[in-house]
Amino acid sequence: MAKLEDIQRLCLSRAIIFPTAEIYGGLSGCFDYGPIGVLIKRKFLDYWRQFFVKNEDNIFELDGAVILPEKVLIASGHVESFVDPITQCEKCKSIYRADNFIEEKTGRFVEGKSPQELTKIIREEKLVCPNCKGSLSEVRMFNLMFKTFAGPTGEQTAYLRPESAQNIFTGFERVFRAVRGKLPLGIAQHGHAFRNEISARQFVIRSREFNQIEIEMFFDPENDGCERFDEVKDKEIIIMTREAQLKNGEAVKVKVGEAVKKNILPNKWMGYFLAKEFEFFKSLGIKEENMRFRHMLPEETPHYSGGNFDLEIKFDFGWKEVVGNAYRTDHDLKNHSKFSGEDLSVALPDGRKVLPHVVEPSFGLERILYAILLESYVDDKERGWVWLKLPKKIAPYAAGVYPLVNKDKLPDKAREVYKLLKKEFDVFFDDSGSIGKRYARADEIGVPFGITIDYQTLEDDTVTVRDRDTTKQERVKIEELINFIKNRLN
Ligand code: GAP
Numbered sequence: 001m002a003k004l005e006d007i008q009r010l011c012l013s014r015a016i017i018f019p020t021a022e023i024y025g026g027l028s029g030c031f032d033y034g035p036i037g038v039l040i041k042r043k044f045l046d047y048w049r050q051f052f053v054k055n056e057d058n059i060f061e062l063d064g065a066v067i068l069p070e071k072v073l074i075a076s077g078h079v080e081s082f083v084d085p086i087t088q089c090e091k092c093k094s095i096y097r098a099d100n101f102i103e104e105k106t107g108r109f110v111e112g113k114s115p116q117e118l119t120k121i122i123r124e125e126k127l128v129c130p131n132c133k134g135s136l137s138e139v140r141m142f143n144l145m146f147k148t149f150a151g152p153t154g155e156q157t158a159y160l161r162p163e164s165a166q167n168i169f170t171g172f173e174r175v176f177r178a179v180r181g182k183l184p185l186g187i188a189q190h191g192h193a194f195r196n197e198i199s200a201r202q203f204v205i206r207s208r209e210f211n212q213i214e215i216e217m218f219f220d221p222e223n224d225g226c227e228r229f230d231e232v233k234d235k236e237i238i239i240m241t242r243e244a245q246l247k248n249g250e251a252v253k254v255k256v257g258e259a260v261k262k263n264i265l266p267n268k269w270m271g272y273f274l275a276k277e278f279e280f281f282k283s284l285g286i287k288e289e290n291m292r293f294r295h296m297l298p299e300e301t302p303h304y305s306g307g308n309f310d311l312e313i314k315f316d317f318g319w320k321e322v323v324g325n326a327y328r329t330d331h332d333l334k335n336h337s338k339f340s341g342e343d344l345s346v347a348l349p350d351g352r353k354v355l356p357h358v359v360e361p362s363f364g365l366e367r368i369l370y371a372i373l374l375e376s377y378v379d380d381k382e383r384g385w386v387w388l389k390l391p392k393k394i395a396p397y398a399a400g401v402y403p404l405v406n407k408d409k410l411p412d413k414a415r416e417v418y419k420l421l422k423k424e425f426d427v428f429f430d431d432s433g434s435i436g437k438r439y440a441r442a443d444e445i446g447v448p449f450g451i452t453i454d455y456q457t458l459e460d461d462t463v464t465v466r467d468r469d470t471t472k473q474e475r476v477k478i479e480e481l482i483n484f485i486k487n488r489l490n
């Protein structure tokens with residue numbers, strides 16, 4: 001398996017993803033996407049939208065502001081509770097996230113412990129600053145939100161949103177009315193989220209600004225209305241139960257229908273989304289054995305939750321959450337009703353008024369792209385270069401177009417082919433260096449097809465098409481090229 005360093009090196013050398021404001025030394029945890037990164041990201045988002053939104057009749061989209069007034073985040077609980085425990089070296093002033101630090105140094109699981117308990121453990125275990133051996137301060141809580149002030153006099157406190165979800169709750173009533181909605185109804189959103197992580201690290205894995213893609217599925221708690229559940233009930237997923245975690249056991253493969261029936265999963269909506277996610281990631285090349293849904297332990301789960309199931313992927317450095325799935329009950333709508341004074345309940349056809357319950361799948365784009373890059377990375381000794389076996393649907397370009405040599409009208413003909421393909425696909429033109437070097441450059445960013453214009457092209461209007469995965473070449477008529485590529489991409 002490739003390593004974080006390999007992916008990072010490739011991302012930097014091809015400007016796929018690179019540090020923000022790099023020429024000024026960057027800002028830890030913030031990244032920019034270059035041309036290839038933008039294309040991969042856009043294609044991934046299109047595919048996600050196709051899979052989770054367009055495929056459904058009752059999921060609508062929102063694109064909310066990233067700056068939220070303080071009241072929203074007081075109501076959601078973020079102002080009070082979106083905190084991590086920190087400890088500081090009294091000598092060199094280095095800061096550590098206390099729970100992670102203790103877990104790393106002692107192997108003890110301390111998630112959910114109070115600052116006092118964490119301080120006690122630091123003292124018991126005689127932990128000191130790894131930098132300078134200085135003693136560590138008492139543990140205190142640090143709020144992860146970026147605070148700002150709106151207006152010239154800064155009269156209104158605001159925050160950069162720590163999750164995209166809150167716009168969906170605050171906009172719920174208006175959207176519900178506007179689409180003349182009925183339950184169940186989903187609202188989906190993609191956008192940036194911001195967290196002032198204590199130690200941003202592992203490239204994009206723990207960023208301070210990142211992309212979330214979320215759906216809030218609102219439903220009647222007495223009648224979930226998950227009509228398509230039958231389509232997924234026999235699909236198998238892998239769950240790491242709480243029991244297995246406590247007993248050092250294995251994750252189990254289980255049919256989604258059974259998992260709901262046996263109350264391993266709290267409801268059909270949770271089952272529906274987990275089944276869809278499993279399929280989605282498999283279709284992107286993530287191996288089944290490298291995925292699991294971990295039922296979060298009670299101490300990791302918010303008090304209002306009816307169950308959280310993190311989709312974790314096995315990376316080069318271990319298992320890591322890429323999608324958080326939460327049964328948020330009516331917690332958010334209830335609190336926003338209370339704090340805003342607006343009644344966010346919904347009148348049902350049978351005369352009841354309910355506050356909808358919510359199941360939320362929350363995807364983190366950066367971690368997912370990293371997982372796909374890692375899975376696609378092939379250090380090919382035979383070929384003599386690194387190439388990306390990217391799923392074709394999210395490859396940045398469909399094809400590269402190459403004149404075999406830069407003379408005898410081959411470049412003009414190649415430009416013609418390039419223009420033709422450009423109307424249908426993202427393609428690029430490359431006439432520099434040997435044809436082998438051009439193949440290598442395209443392989444390195446996962447371009448599925450290489451189209452070479454040679455002397456035969458001038459005679460019979462055919463080109464060679466090289467397949468990235470097999471390196472085999474075949475001759476295709478220019479007039480059939482668009483359909484040829486379309487078929488192969490699908
Ligand atoms: N609205 C629910 C929510 O925000 P979360 O588990 O905190 O849930 C969802 O975040 C996803 O966002 C995670 O599964 C992860 O992929 C991504 N994510 C969270 N914090 C991140 C960070 N600091 N850097 C990159 N991605 C992050």
